[in-house]
Amino acid sequence: MTESRVDPALLAGNRKRLAGYQAQHFVWQVESGVATLTLNRPERKNPLTFDSYAELRDLFHQLKWAEDVHAVVLVGAGGNFCSGGDVHEIIGPLIQLKAPELLMFTRMTGELVKAMRACPQPIVAAVDGVCAGAGAIMAMASDLRLGTARSKTAFLFNRVGLAGCDMGACAMLPRIVGQGRASDLLYTGRSLGGEEGERWGWFNRLCEPAALLAEAQALAKQIADGPTFANGITKTMLHQEWAMTIEQAIEAEAQAQALCMLTEDFGRAYRAFVAKQKPTFEGN
Incomplete structure (x- = not known):
């Protein structure tokens, strides 16, 4: 956004x-x-x-x-x-x-x-x-x-x-x-x-x-320089999943990853891959 x-x-x-x-x-x-x-x-x-x-x-x-x-x-x-x-x-x-x-x-x-x-x-x-x-x-x-x-x-x-x-x-x-x-x-x-x-x-x-x-x-x-919104999600999940069962963790990660797929950075990474370029992430 x-x-x-x-x-x-x-x-x-x-x-x-x-x-x-x-x-x-x-x-x-x-x-x-x-x-x-x-x-x-x-x-x-x-x-x-x-x-x-x-x-x-x-x-x-x-x-x-x-x-x-x-x-x-x-x-x-x-x-x-x-x-x-x-x-x-x-x-x-x-x-x-x-x-x-x-x-x-x-x-x-x-x-x-x-x-x-x-x-x-x-x-x-x-x-x-x-x-x-x-x-x-x-x-x-x-x-x-x-x-x-x-x-x-x-x-x-x-x-x-x-x-x-x-x-x-x-x-x-x-x-x-x-x-x-x-x-x-x-x-x-x-x-x-x-x-x-x-x-x-x-x-x-x-x-x-x-x-x-x-x-x-x-x-x-x-x-x-990476996808900072996604990095924040990774940190959150690494911390929160200590208290989850495997089943709970898998579901939580499914929701978290779907959210990351809505970011502009996800689209930037895809377009850079197609163009054989390194993506420039902006954290949104």
């Missing part, structure tokens, strides 16, 4: 541009449909704070309506991905809170994962160095993960006296690496090295540290 055929009032409430978003607690840049979100506290290995958690949650939620962002790269500055929740700005204050406020916090962190899974843009995590605690969860919540041989991923929760069931880890991690391997990581809190992570399927591939961001952005650009 082209913009000229859509009621402006509908567009106003359901489409927005995020290329110019001014981030307060990280770096946000958009180029050619690819957003690069950089966690930018390198002196502390990019830990999260209450404020950055909330801003990340809200931004990923807004991506549902973004018409100028088609894929996201998530990366950390300074050779590390993310060391988790800041010990002094999050962990220390949590010790002083009562149950209602603690539940407020854990629900907020969970909402970040929900927003990452619900946004239609595929997310590519570029993981180098330390990737621990909430950082490991954000990598887990991404759609694709590129790593380096020197990366160290650790779900540290039990090492600080907490359960491994944090922010969806017990549901999502076994689906990525398998039940036994997830149990290993969640019960021990040990670090998963880059090469082992690639063997386990945690990483889609390993890159040289100096090339990691460029390769992640190239992968995101490849995705962004």
Whole structure:
């Protein structure tokens, strides 16, 4: 559906541009449909704070309506991905809170994962160095993960006296690496090295540290240049079908694919094939 055929009032409430978003607690840049979100506290290995958690949650939620962002790269500055929740700005204050406020916090962190899974843009995590605690969860919540041989991923929760069931880890991690391997990581809190992570399927591939961001952005650009409406449907179905039977999944995919066949991109692909050309997708 082209913009000229859509009621402006509908567009106003359901489409927005995020290329110019001014981030307060990280770096946000958009180029050619690819957003690069950089966690930018390198002196502390990019830990999260209450404020950055909330801003990340809200931004990923807004991506549902973004018409100028088609894929996201998530990366950390300074050779590390993310060391988790800041010990002094999050962990220390949590010790002083009562149950209602603690539940407020854990629900907020969970909402970040929900927003990452619900946004239609595929997310590519570029993981180098330390990737621990909430950082490991954000990598887990991404759609694709590129790593380096020197990366160290650790779900540290039990090492600080907490359960491994944090922010969806017990549901999502076994689906990525398998039940036994997830149990290993969640019960021990040990670090998963880059090469082992690639063997386990945690990483889609390993890159040289100096090339990691460029390769992640190239992968995101490849995705962004594809049929972005259909890519959003793929992400939705990959997520929703976890809770479906095979029969339900097949029917849901039949409906989803029929919807994609109504898009202009489907027609563009056919016409390009007939003309022996590469299709140029426009996401509609």
